[in-house]
Amino acid sequence: MAFDKLTHWQIYDETGRRKYVREDERARFLEAAQQLDLPMQLLCEVLAFTGCRVSEALNLHRHQLDTERLTLTIRTLKRRRTVFRVIHIPEPLAAALARLPPHSDGRFWVIHRTTAWRIVKRLMDMVHVTGPMACCKGLRHGFGIRAAGRNVPEGLIQRWMGHSSRATTAVYLDAVGCEERAFAMRLWSQ
Numbered sequence: 001m002a003f004d005k006l007t008h009w010q011i012y013d014e015t016g017r018r019k020y021v022r023e024d025e026r027a028r029f030l031e032a033a034q035q036l037d038l039p040m041q042l043l044c045e046v047l048a049f050t051g052c053r054v055s056e057a058l059n060l061h062r063h064q065l066d067t068e069r070l071t072l073t074i075r076t077l078k079r080r081r082t083v084f085r086v087i088h089i090p091e092p093l094a095a096a097l098a099r100l101p102p103h104s105d106g107r108f109w110v111i112h113r114t115t116a117w118r119i120v121k122r123l124m125d126m127v128h129v130t131g132p133m134a135c136c137k138g139l140r141h142g143f144g145i146r147a148a149g150r151n152v153p154e155g156l157i158q159r160w161m162g163h164s165s166r167a168t169t170a171v172y173l174d175a176v177g178c179e180e181r182a183f184a185m186r187l188w189s190q
Contacts, residue, residue: 011141011171013132020141021133028127029139040119042096043109046072047120047136050087051143051161053077054113054120054136061106070094076162085162144172 012018021029026048033044046057052074064073070091076083089097103110117136124134132138140161147157158169 009168009171011145011174017131017133019132019138020145021129021138022142023146025124025127025129025133026139026142026146029123029129032123032127036119036123038096039100039109042093042100043116044120044123045093046089046097047139048143049089049093050074051140051147052087053140053162054116056162058107058109058111058113058116060108062102062108063106065094065097067094067098072097074162078162079164083162085159087160141172144169148172 011020030045030048033041035041036044043057046052046060047054050057050072052072056074056077059075059077060072064075065071066073069088071086071088071094073084073086076085097108100108102108109116120136120139121134124130124138129138133141144157144161147160152160154166154169154173157163157172158166161169163169
């Protein structure tokens with residue numbers, strides 16, 4: 001059953017609406033996040049810049065930030081065994097996370113995932129992003145689409161997103177319209 005769901009999973013919902021944020025929506029989201037208090041702003045940036053799941057972000061500890069390599073080591077939660085993946089992040093985000101005082105257990109954020117989801121949803125509403133993409137998962141899918149659109153190798157996208165199967169990653173590659181549009185434009189020219 002789970003395999004069947006995977007093989008039919010799409011980047012669009014049952015009515016054809018996309019499940020990912022576009023680049024302009026992501027930019028507006030990140031701009032609106034600047035209005036939040038610093039810890040919540042950084043959580044939003046981590047979600048947008050890493051494509052991690054909200055529970056994975058909330059599970060991040062101070063020791064998983066490497067300020068020299070500018071990476072976060074994220075524990076992939078949707079696996080039977082413990083798997084970590086390393087994702088590069090922008091220098092300003094790494095520096096801001098390094099300055100963020102950790103909680104007593106070492107985590108960056110001690111909030112429930114539902115609270116984080118509500119914060120993201122509220123920001124999406126503020127920047128007029130509505131529909132199935134207006135959530136944490138929309139940022140994750142947007143990360144995959146953005147990587148595919150920038151010709152990041154499939155294996156790297158798979159690793160960054162923590163996918164165990166290439167079939168899951170292939171959904172993002174199929175959804176990228178940039179190159180497809182270039183082929184279509186060839187048909188229109190004389």
